[in-house]
Amino acid sequence: MQAPFVWFHHNGEKSNETKKFFETLLGWKPSDGPGGMTMLAGEGGPFAALASKTERYGDQSAWIPFVMVDDVDAATQQAISLGAVLLKEKSRGPAGYFSIVRDPGGAAIGLWKKA
Template identity: 30%
Template structure:
């Protein structure tokens, strides 16, 4: 969600090399493509809904009303919807720890690539209790169900890992359960995008009104940094370890 769709398209075209096409859900929305593959959606809705600009993961569901009821039954919050929106129904919710997510009932763009193979994007939930979060999302979204095509959930090296087939779709990371909650660090879903060169992406973001929101970190997965776009929405870019400069 963004307050200025045109500015957001210019920003992400320069920083991530995306191209945009109008979305079938209606005016004020666009789908981002990376080398012809759909990556993400942008919608100029934040002002109308009174919400800040932000990246939010949306999970496909069979029945939005059933999903909303499950969320309420488990002490979580329904923030918006479900509402009719273009070719389907959409809703926004917050899990019991406060992390915001969306869900969608309806048509899904073919070949949407988040979490598949060498996809340019993946998801991570950072929260206090990863196990409790995995139970909540598993029950609400039918993870690890018996139906054909359901995702599998496993616990690996202090992370809960969600897979669809052989592809890692999302990770849930927990920690600091024994400490008092930090009011400045709230649980949230982090969206990660791959880039070939970290410094180049950071420089492009700065030119278009964005900024670095964290130090650069290095791990076995590569070098990464959190960025804020020109409207304040946070996201993370990840580059190969050998891409410095």
């Protein structure tokens, strides 16, 4: 596999309710994260974040998986050339750079490179 999933972002609108839901259902441990996000951790450490009320990507409430790429700009341009729609231009996050695109089937995916 070229690029396995390396992170997950919950793009929902009700982060407080979602945080309580996953903490109770699956035992995921929430903590404050950058930009008002809530980080979720399991036994192996953090693996996902819940959107803040102001930092959502696109208009759908869903989990967005992130994959590691060698070059965010090149991967984003290739995705667009293959029919993807750009949801979030290349941005700097806490651990690297990322963009988010919606594939031709309608699902969002994050393209990420570690800083």
